[in-house]
Amino acid sequence: MWLIRCSHFALVRFDGMISRYPWERPRYLILSHTWGAEEVAFSDMTNVEAAKRKKGWVKIEGICRVARGRNVDYAWVDTCCIDKSSSAELTESINSMYAYYREAWVCIAFLEDLKPGEDLPTEEQLGRCRWFTRGWTLQELIAPEKVWFYDTDWKFRCDTLEVLEAIQSITNIDRRVLALERRPLDDISVAQKMSWAAGRTTTRIEDRAYSLLGIFGVNMPLIYGEGQGAFRRLQEAILQQINDLSIFAWEEPSPSDVLCGVLAPRPEAFSGAGTIELMDDPNVPIPSFTVTNAAVEMSTFLGIHYGGTSPMMVPETGDRLLHLRFRA
Structure with a gap:
């Protein structure tokens, strides 16, 4: 330094x-x-x-x-x-x-x-x-x-x-x-922290992701020229370290017919997620994630519903393990 x-x-x-x-x-x-x-x-x-x-x-x-x-x-x-x-x-x-x-x-x-x-x-x-x-x-x-x-x-x-x-x-x-x-930032959901970045701009598009590394406590190599791919890599890095389903609680402000994966394309997708809080309930199981080059695989207990583009956890008693695979 x-x-x-x-x-x-x-x-x-x-x-x-x-x-x-x-x-x-x-x-x-x-x-x-x-x-x-x-x-x-x-x-x-x-x-x-x-x-x-x-x-x-x-x-x-x-x-x-x-x-x-x-x-x-x-x-x-x-x-x-x-x-x-x-x-x-x-x-x-x-x-x-x-x-x-x-x-x-x-x-x-x-x-x-x-x-x-x-x-x-x-x-x-x-x-x-x-x-x-x-x-x-x-x-x-x-x-x-x-x-x-x-x-x-x-x-x-x-x-x-x-x-x-x-x-x-x-x-x-x-x-x-x-x-x-x-x-502490660890007490705040991923979605809420992402919402703070919605609407903020950077000269280089990759810096929209790189400027959030410290807020999420993750590290990743810099690849200037990758464009929006930097924000995808940021979310993958978060998934590897933080078990927080709110990362899927996004919705595109301007929906289109273009298909996309389970990860958000840009911070604006979290603009409506500013009030999402972490669930402080020891009885709710914590999901586990595996990120590959093709998909995000998640193991969790039953209690899933679909709203818009994002799967969300619903607290529900039960002991059946559910394995989900989403296109990344």
């Missing part, structure tokens, strides 16, 4: 930093933002004077200024702290991104389209910010312990707790996920 030393804008590498004990890690701020023109890249940091001529330098300078004001020596910015010329480093960074944000001292959310002001921003003002529409910023809102919002002039406006109700309304994320005493 590369960090910016805020005193003189030099990149410093800390190998295996996320696996260290907390007291051994350097404190760092981490930036959450939306990409724009002339972002400062990893290679630009070898010539700081040239990098300063790029439009994106204002973000590097801004977060380093905030860090120095808080007696924090380091900062992390995704544009310049990942060597994207190395496929291995890019894969490691994206699979570790959630941990990077979780372990940061504070996440600085730079809302470049939030106009300056002295009062707390309103729900309407926040809702107009592009930051709330992007795919990567979803995990950047959820993972950190603290998120501070800054406006276009790099002035502090609020933290998450001060505008919790507004953020819940804008994002449909359960406020308990963002509160001080946080609800």
Whole structure:
């Protein structure tokens, strides 16, 4: 992991930093933002004077200024702290991104389209910010312990707790996920977490899946160019680690005559699944899944009905084991 030393804008590498004990890690701020023109890249940091001529330098300078004001020596910015010329480093960074944000001292959310002001921003003002529409910023809102919002002039406006109700309304994320005493993500259904990503966009279509890896606690190799196949692979990775039937609780917003398998084609298919909760009943058997290149095979006890495109578990007493095979 590369960090910016805020005193003189030099990149410093800390190998295996996320696996260290907390007291051994350097404190760092981490930036959450939306990409724009002339972002400062990893290679630009070898010539700081040239990098300063790029439009994106204002973000590097801004977060380093905030860090120095808080007696924090380091900062992390995704544009310049990942060597994207190395496929291995890019894969490691994206699979570790959630941990990077979780372990940061504070996440600085730079809302470049939030106009300056002295009062707390309103729900309407926040809702107009592009930051709330992007795919990567979803995990950047959820993972950190603290998120501070800054406006276009790099002035502090609020933290998450001060505008919790507004953020819940804008994002449909359960406020308990963002509160001080946080609800663990493992207690939330796959379908509900998928619903948070519905409507969010990314520049690369594959990033719609890759930006969700940390939220589901899974890892997978990056294959840019695979298109929608990335979202299918994400669901397969989830099935291999999480026994949660709600992953099938999707419905295409615009149904068509094109046949598809049991896995959702895109996050929008979960847009209506925001209220689906995990069943907390020890008497209901947990299904087991096997994912192959052709099908999803499931073993569960009887109690299945079909609604729309997705099979759902219905609690029912009985001891007959049912084996189901769905085209993936």
